[in-house]
Structure formats: structure tokens, C-alpha cells
Amino acid sequence: MTKQIQKVAAIGLGSMGYGIAMSALRDGHQVWGVDINPDQMKRFVGDGGQNSDVITEADQLDTVIIAVLNAAQSEEVLFGKAGIVPKLKAGAAVLSCATMPPDFAKDLAVRCSEHGVFYLDGPISGGSVKAANGALSIMAAGCPQAFAALRPVLDSIAETVFELGDTVGAGSAMKAVNQLLAGVHIATMAEAMTFGMTQGVTPDKFIDVISKCAGTSWMLENRAPHIAAGDYTPHSSVNIWPKDLGIVLDIAKNANFSAPITAVALQQFVAAAGMGYGAEDDAAVAKVYARNAGITLPSEKE
Secondary structure (H helix, E strand, O other): OOOOOOEEEEEOOOHHHHHHHHHHHHOOOEEEEEOOOHHHHHHHHHOOOOOOOHHHHHHHOOEEEEOOOOHHHHHHHHHOOOOOHHHOOOOOEEEEOOOOOHHHHHHHHHHHHOOOOEEEEOOEEOHHHHHHOOOEEEEEEOOHHHHHHHHHHHHHHEEEEEEOOOOOOHHHHHHHHHHHHHHHHHHHHHHHHHHHHHOOOOHHHHHHHHOOOOOOOHHHHHHHHHHHHOOOOOOOEOOHHHHHHHHHHHHHHHOOOOOHHHHHHHHHHHHHHHHHHOOOEHHHHHHHHHHHHOOOOOOOOO
16 A cells, blocks of 8 residues: 655654654655744754745645643644644644643544544653654544544554544543553652662662562653663653643542542652752652752762
């Protein structure tokens, strides 16, 4: 079967969005990169992206990938003053990747449909490395037409697409479940590692042993080495978690569901941000524990 090449706008060229855009580009699609940082757009053009203004090409686009920070930014990109949806042709499709409340995703889908545009509720997971390798996991929900329209791009950027039905919001609900676990696991990893240090367990030995024991997790194996190396270059920043765990708690509140462990993890990320570590890798939450315990973490890279 001949591969379908699409005209794609990738809006949001952060640590995840840039990898997504490059994965689509490498797979042969024509890709316009859009970001509030002009340097990122120039970088993308230098890497082979289209160099014309996406707005002048909007009515030719087949698909739009939105990889911005949150629901508010997603809405602004789609329907704000320079919103792209009204400029799209009927039958174009939007892949919305940001973590947001399910009801917000449902509203965006309805508003897209009023313009004849399909909307796929498709939060992503896997981190910047998997984004760069076209190996994301996508938790997707939407009408069959949205899946069909976006299939060529999904095949380019994802290793696994979980098709969660035709009810928009199901993808966002699943992402909330994932983020609850991911955020708690990062905070718990930091707590366990720094607790171990008070007992003479070095970060390297912690990783060697616990990664092969029942207490391990994907987040432990991925983030603990950042602490051991003293390298807090952000792959996913501390600032992501007050937002994402805040969304989890808002959803939980509306469902009359108590989520006390999530609430405690959230406060540790808020504390880390308050200490000035918001833009650092989310493993920097360990610095909150280290400060409180009076211990010194491995030296950070210059």
C-alpha cells in the first residue's frame, strides 16, 4: 500500500513537540513547525521543515498536531485570535496532545465539528526520547473519521495507539490516570532515594539494586539516574506536575473521589517550584527531600 503523505502543522515545538514534528518529517510528511519561540521555528526549518508561514497554507493542511502545555493554550491555538481551526478545510483533523480535563476536550471537539474539522482526543506518553524516535504511546478517542484522517501521522509518531472508543474525553481520562501514577512515582522515587541516602545507600547503589527489585517503576529507572548524575537538564520539568496533578485533583473532586497520595505528591512539586527548580528536570523534586533531611545530592553538572 502506498504511504499517504500529508501536509501537517505541528504547533508547539517544545521537548515533546519538536520530536513529534521531526518524526513526522522523517517519515516523509510536509511539516510546518509553529512555536512562540522563533528560534525553535528557525531550527525546525534548518532541519528540513517547511519555511513558509503556516497560516498562508492552512487551507491546504490535512492534519494539525497540537503539543502545547495545557487546555488554555490548546484552546488559544485552535480558536483564539489567530486560531487555526476556522482556516482549515472541511475534513481536516486535529490531534490534541495536551493533558486536559475530559469535559474540556469534549467542548473543543464540538467546536471543531462546527467547522467541519475532526478532533482526536490524543494525550501522549513516553517522554522526549520516545517523541524524537517516533515511538510515543497515544491514548486516543474520537470518531472513526478522526482516526482515519490522522492515521498516516499516528503511524509516523507513535509506537502504540490505544484506541479508546469514539467518545472524546476518554483519552484525557486515561491520561489523568497515567499522570496520577507518573507524578506519584517520581515523588516517591525521590523520597526513597533520599531516604536511602540517610541510611548510607548511595544513589548509584540505589539504582543498581532497586531497579531489579519489586519496588522499581518506569519512572524510577528513567529519572533516578538524573539525580545520581547531578544532571537536571529538563526532559520533563518540575513545572509540568503542579499543572497535571492539579488536573487530576480537579477531576477527582468533581467525581467526589478522594486522592490523598496525589495531593501529597503535588505539594512536593509545588515546593520544588517554590525553591526555584520549576524549570529543571522533574527529578529535581529530590532537592526538596534533600533540603529537609540536610543531605547533599550528587553535584550538578556545570
